[in-house]
Structure formats: C-alpha cells, structure tokens
Amino acid sequence: MVSSAGRFAELDPLLPPPVPLASGERLRAVTASGTQVSAMLQRYRHGPGDAPLLWSAAEVWQLFPDPETAGTEGFDALLGALRSQVDTEAPGADSACVVNWPSRDAEAIRAFLDHGLVPLSALAVRPAVVPENVETDASIRLAGPDDYPVALALCTATFDYTGLVAHRKREQTAELLGPALRRALGEKATWLAEVDGEVAALAQCDWVESTPGSEAAELLPSGRWGYVNNVVTAPASRGSGIGRALMARAHRELLNQGATGTYLYYNPTNPLSSVFWHRQGYRPLWTSWEAHPAWALR
Ligand SMILES: CC(C)(COP(=O)(O)OP(=O)(O)OC[C@H]1O[C@@H](n2cnc3c(N)ncnc32)[C@H](O)[C@@H]1OP(=O)(O)O)[C@@H](O)C(=O)NCCC(=O)NCCS
Structure with missing residues (x-):
C-alpha cells in the first residue's frame, strides 16, 4: 500500500502532507473485495449567531477518510458506513454530510456522485504570478472603517447570488458577516472599485500563515498566503471588467507584500x-462534497 503522504503527493503535488486528526469517532468498513478502510467522523453543531452558518448547515456529519484511502470501492464502503451512522441519529432539516477531499481524486469522485454528494465548494490556489495590467474606468482604492455600510451591502449581495447557486442564504447573513468585516476594514487588505464616485465592487482579503501544526497546514503548503475572502461586483456592473481590474490590483498588492x-x-x-476564478489563474486543490440535508446521502 502507498503511504498516506505518498498517496497525496501522487494525487496532486501541491497538497501538503496529511495531518493526523486529533479527535473524532473511528468508522470502519470492508469493501466487496475484502479491503479494510477507515475514516474519522466529526460532528459539528452551529448556533444561530455562529459565522460558519454562512457556508455550512447547522448540523454537520463530516467524514475524514484515512489519507491512504484509494479507489472507488473504498470510498463507496466508507460512505455506506456514514449513511448507516446518520440513520441512527435522525438529523434535522438544516443538516449535511460533508467530505472535503483532494479535488483531483477522480476515483473518489465516482463514489461521491454515486452517493448523492454535490461539489458545493472548493479551495483553489493561484501561484505567485504578477498579474497583467487591466485597463479600467474604475478607480481602485484601499477600503477603511468608514466604508463599512457600503462594504456590508456588497458582501451581502454576494450571498444573494450564492444563495441561488450554492448554500442557501440565511436570514441573518448581514449580522453573521458584520464582525469579521469590521475587523477586515481595519487591516488594509480590502480594496474597493469606484465608478463615477459610486462603489461598484469589493475584494476583501486577509493573510493566513501555514506553518507546521497550524490549522492552515491541513490544507495549504507552508507559507504566508494571501486569502481572497469575499469578492463581489454590484449586480448592475457585472461583466464589464471591474472584477478583473480589482483582482489585478489585489493580487499585485498581496504579492508585493510577500504572499x-x-x-x-x-x-x-x-x-x-x-x-x-479559473481565468484569474486559480485551480482547485480541495473540493467539499456535500449532501443537504444529511439524509440525502445515498
Ligand atoms: C464573480 C464576479 C465577482 C466577477 O466580477 P465582474 O466584475 O463581473 O468580472 P469581469 O467583468 O471582470 O469578468 C467577468 C467575466 O464574465 C464575463 N461575463 C459576460 N457577461 C457577464 C455577466 N452578465 N455577468 C458577469 N460576467 C459576465 C465577462 O466577459 C468576463 O469574462 P472575460 O474573462 O471574458 O472578460 C461577479 O460576477 C459577481 O459579483 N458575482 C456574484 C457574486 C459572486 O459569485 N462572487 C464570487 C464568490 S467566490
């Protein structure tokens, strides 16, 4: 059997070495051809004021297959075991089964699709390539604390759209976004694009250090990463090149500061x-496969 580090490196050279999970419940299964497979299962419950509700169900059963798991049969057996476990617990309507797994594992994808999981979100990376200049009529500037009302309205507009094409929008979206946005506006890593003096787009970014033992090291290679958190163009201004111009500026600034x-x-x-994002040079590294509600897992 290939070691867990070897398996991940074979799948995608950008994956960091797998980190053993500190907690969870061990699930075991045996494939039709007799191979033993195992995974950890973690349970989360988010309360009404918890920010993860922006991108997550309130009740989550998250499966972490052992990193050396390989082949459709193994994932098939683990997802069968997860379904049996979920059946013993009667999940509510606001629930999900989640598996976050290297995007390039095509054999695993076969099993995820067969079990009714959907690729709802992906972590994508972009190498440190300086972007080309983009001609624009928009003027781009750093955002600050005084921009809070317009920034909040734009960030909320992101969720009006993603609420249709991904996770459902929450009634309390603005309240959930508020505290982190206020902090972000004080940190000089959020840019706004203005057209005729009106704010038309926002790119809220941040810094994340991936060092051995850190949470980020579970997903990202070591380094000081620029995190592009929320990017949105006001609905009436979409498709006119503002997003490209704004990201050219944000990428250049983050790279100049050592990302x-x-x-x-x-x-x-x-x-x-x-x-x-693919045109901006990003490509998926991890994909989060999800079934909402949890009993939609087949
Ligand atoms: C994704 C988003 C930020 C892009 O911003 P934008 O200002 O529309 O981007 P641009 O105009 O620079 O580029 C959009 C691309 O889509 C094309 N496009 C064509 N018609 C379009 C339309 N009606 N709306 C959006 N994009 C359109 C553009 O031509 C362009 O492609 P290009 O590479 O050929 O130039 C914007 O669409 C948006 O706010 N979407 C809703 C919120 C969202 O999904 N945010 C991202 C969360 S990860």
Whole structure:
C-alpha cells in the first residue's frame, strides 16, 4: 500500500502532507473485495449567531477518510458506513454530510456522485504570478472603517447570488458577516472599485500563515498566503471588467507584500465565479462534497 503522504503527493503535488486528526469517532468498513478502510467522523453543531452558518448547515456529519484511502470501492464502503451512522441519529432539516477531499481524486469522485454528494465548494490556489495590467474606468482604492455600510451591502449581495447557486442564504447573513468585516476594514487588505464616485465592487482579503501544526497546514503548503475572502461586483456592473481590474490590483498588492501565493473558496456550481476564478489563474486543490440535508446521502 502507498503511504498516506505518498498517496497525496501522487494525487496532486501541491497538497501538503496529511495531518493526523486529533479527535473524532473511528468508522470502519470492508469493501466487496475484502479491503479494510477507515475514516474519522466529526460532528459539528452551529448556533444561530455562529459565522460558519454562512457556508455550512447547522448540523454537520463530516467524514475524514484515512489519507491512504484509494479507489472507488473504498470510498463507496466508507460512505455506506456514514449513511448507516446518520440513520441512527435522525438529523434535522438544516443538516449535511460533508467530505472535503483532494479535488483531483477522480476515483473518489465516482463514489461521491454515486452517493448523492454535490461539489458545493472548493479551495483553489493561484501561484505567485504578477498579474497583467487591466485597463479600467474604475478607480481602485484601499477600503477603511468608514466604508463599512457600503462594504456590508456588497458582501451581502454576494450571498444573494450564492444563495441561488450554492448554500442557501440565511436570514441573518448581514449580522453573521458584520464582525469579521469590521475587523477586515481595519487591516488594509480590502480594496474597493469606484465608478463615477459610486462603489461598484469589493475584494476583501486577509493573510493566513501555514506553518507546521497550524490549522492552515491541513490544507495549504507552508507559507504566508494571501486569502481572497469575499469578492463581489454590484449586480448592475457585472461583466464589464471591474472584477478583473480589482483582482489585478489585489493580487499585485498581496504579492508585493510577500504572499507565497493566494487562495480562496468558490462554489464550483456558481456559473460566474467558477469561470472568473479559473481565468484569474486559480485551480482547485480541495473540493467539499456535500449532501443537504444529511439524509440525502445515498
Ligand atoms: C464573480 C464576479 C465577482 C466577477 O466580477 P465582474 O466584475 O463581473 O468580472 P469581469 O467583468 O471582470 O469578468 C467577468 C467575466 O464574465 C464575463 N461575463 C459576460 N457577461 C457577464 C455577466 N452578465 N455577468 C458577469 N460576467 C459576465 C465577462 O466577459 C468576463 O469574462 P472575460 O474573462 O471574458 O472578460 C461577479 O460576477 C459577481 O459579483 N458575482 C456574484 C457574486 C459572486 O459569485 N462572487 C464570487 C464568490 S467566490
């Protein structure tokens, strides 16, 4: 059997070495051809004021297959075991089964699709390549604390759209976004594009260090990463090149300040952002496969 580090490196050279999970419940299964497979199962419950509700169900059963798991049969057996476990617990309507797995594992994808999981979100990375200049009529500037109301309205507009093409929008979206956005506006890593003096687009970014033992090291190679958190163009201004111009500026600034590369989460089911981010030089590293509600897992 290939070691777990070897298996991940074979799948995708950009994956960091797998990190053993500190907690969870061990699930075991045997494939039709007699191979033993196992995974850890973690359970989360988010309360009404918890920010993860922006991108997550309230009740989550998250499966972490052992990193050396290989082949459709193995994932098939593990997902069968997960379904049996979920059946013993009667999940509510606001629930999900989730598996976050290297995007390039095609054999695993066969099993995920067969079990009714959908690729709802992906972590994508972009190497440290300086972007070309983009001609634009928009003027681009750093955002600050005074921009909070317009920034909040734009960030909320992201969820009006992603609420149609990915996770459902929550009634309390603005309240959930508020605290992190206020902090972000004080940190000089959010840019706004203005057209005729009106704010037309926003790119809210941040810094994330991936060092051995850190949470980020579970997903990203070591380094100081620019995190592109929320990018949105006001609905009436979409498709006119503002997003490209804004990201050219944001990428250049993050790279000038020493970013190893940049990363973000996007929804593969989003017909605008999936095309936009791939053209911006991003490619998926991890894909989050989800069944909502949890009993939709087959
Ligand atoms: C993704 C998004 C930020 C892109 O911003 P934008 O200002 O529309 O981007 P641009 O105009 O620079 O580029 C959009 C691309 O889609 C094309 N496009 C064509 N018609 C379009 C339309 N009606 N709407 C959006 N894009 C359109 C553009 O031509 C362009 O492609 P190009 O590479 O050929 O130039 C914007 O579509 C948006 O806000 N979407 C909703 C929120 C969202 O999904 N955010 C991202 C979350 S990860």
